[in-house]
Amino acid sequence: MKNCFCGIAFLAVLFTGLGQGKPFGPAIAAIERMQNDAQSSTPRIRKLALDSLKVFIEGRPENIEAGYARSLGLEGMDFTGIENWSERAIAATSLGATGLPEAFDYLTSLKVTDLGKEFHSTWAAAQNALRSMQLERIREPQLKVEFLERLATDWSDSNSASRVQSWAVDQLCDTGVLLSLSVIQQSIRGRATESEANEEIGFCEARIRIVRSDANRTQALASFLKNERNPQAERLLKWAAYQLSLIRDAGAAKAIDALADDLDKYPTSSPEWRRFRSLREDIQHYRDTRGKLP
Numbered sequence: 001m002k003n004c005f006c007g008i009a010f011l012a013v014l015f016t017g018l019g020q021g022k023p024f025g026p027a028i029a030a031i032e033r034m035q036n037d038a039q040s041s042t043p044r045i046r047k048l049a050l051d052s053l054k055v056f057i058e059g060r061p062e063n064i065e066a067g068y069a070r071s072l073g074l075e076g077m078d079f080t081g082i083e084n085w086s087e088r089a090i091a092a093t094s095l096g097a098t099g100l101p102e103a104f105d106y107l108t109s110l111k112v113t114d115l116g117k118e119f120h121s122t123w124a125a126a127q128n129a130l131r132s133m134q135l136e137r138i139r140e141p142q143l144k145v146e147f148l149e150r151l152a153t154d155w156s157d158s159n160s161a162s163r164v165q166s167w168a169v170d171q172l173c174d175t176g177v178l179l180s181l182s183v184i185q186q187s188i189r190g191r192a193t194e195s196e197a198n199e200e201i202g203f204c205e206a207r208i209r210i211v212r213s214d215a216n217r218t219q220a221l222a223s224f225l226k227n228e229r230n231p232q233a234e235r236l237l238k239w240a241a242y243q244l245s246l247i248r249d250a251g252a253a254k255a256i257d258a259l260a261d262d263l264d265k266y267p268t269s270s271p272e273w274r275r276f277r278s279l280r281e282d283i284q285h286y287r288d289t290r291g292k293l294p
Contacts, residue, residue: 027087030072031056035094038103050102056091057126059083059116083118089125096129104133112159124163131164135171148172149180152187162191173204174243176211206236218247222255229262231275238279245286256286 034056037049052064052072059082061074069075082088095103107130115122131151138144151168155161165187172180184204189197214220221240228237241259244252260283266272 026073026077027085028090030074031087031091031094033072034091035097038095038098038100050095050098050100050106053091053095053103054106057088057095057110057122058114059085059088059122083116086121088115088122092122092126093129096126096133099133099136104130107133120159124160127157127160127164128167131167145172145177145180148177149183152180152183153190165191169204173207174211176208178208178212181205181208203235207239210236210240218244218249218251218255221247222251222258225255225259229272231272234276234279237276238282241279241283241286245290253290256283259283260287 031053034049034053037045038053040046040049048065048068052061052068055061055063061069061077061079061082064072064074066075092107096107107126110126110130112119112123135144135147138147148168148171152165152172154165157164169184169187172184181204185197185201188200188204191197192200210224211217211220214223221244224240225237225244237259241256244256260280263276263280263283266276
C-alpha cells in the first residue's frame with residue numbers, strides 16, 4: 001500500500017474555499033519552493049525551508065528570514081487575515097510531503113494552540129500529514145490496514161476526525177482492501193446523510209472492484225480508462241486518471257495519453273465534449289506536470 005502526497009496544484013484546488021487565500025498564486029509558489037528546498041543537500045537552505053514552512057503553518061510568515069522571504073517572492077506581501085488563509089493548510093500538507101524526520105517531529109509536537117483562533121482547516125491538514133507519515137513508517141501490509149481501520153472510526157480528536165477518517169477510508173478504497181468494507185461503511189455512514197453515504201459507499205466499492213480487477217495496478221486502472229466512457233462515470237474516470245498520474249512508469253503515461261486522444265475525438269459541439277471538459281483539463285495538467293513531481 002503506497003501512500004500518496006498530492007502535488008501543489010492539486011492541493012490548491014482541494015483547499016480552495018477553506019479560507020480567503022487572498023494572494024493565492026504567490027503564496028502557493030512560495031510553498032512549493034519551500035517544499036523543494038527542504039530536500040536541499042545544503043544544510044542552511046534545508047533548515048531555512050523547514051523553519052519557513054513551520055512559521056507559515058502557524059500564521060507567522062513575517063518571521064521568515066528576510067533574505068529567504070525575498071527569494072520566495074514574499075517580501076512586502078500583505079499578510080492581513082492570514083489566520084483564514086487556506087494556504088496554511090497546504091503548507092502543513094507540504095511539510096509532511098517532505099518525509100523528513102524534522103517534519104515528523106514538528107507535526108507530532110504541534111498543538112492546536114500553536115495555530116491561533118482560526119485553526120480548524122490547518123489543524124486537520126496537519127493531522128492528515130502526520131497520519132500519512134505514520135502510515136509510511138509501517139512496513140507490514142496488514143498492520144497498515146489495521147492502522148487505517150482504526151483511524152477510519154476514530155473520533156478522539158473532534159477538530160480533525162472527519163478529515164482524517166475520510167483520508168483513511170480513501171486509502172482503503174484506493175488500494176482495494178475489500179475486507180475493510182464493513183469498517184468503510186461504518187465510517188462513511190457516521191459522517192454523512194443516508195443518500196450521501198450510499199453514493200460514497202458505491203464510489204468506494206467501484207474503486208475496489210477496479211483495482212482488484214488486475215494484480216498489476218497500472219493495468220487495472222488503464223483497462224478501466226480504456227473501456228469506460230459513460231458520462232455518469234466521470235467521477236471514477238477522474239479518479240482513475242489521477243491514480244495513474246501518481247504512477248511513474250511508461251504504462252501509466254501511455255494510458256493517460258490514450259485517454260486524452262480518445263476524448264479529443266469528440267466533436268467540440270458534442271454533448272460528450274462538454275461533459276468531459278473537467279476530465280480533459282485534469283489530464284492536460286497531469287501531462288504538463290509529468291516528470292516534475294517527485
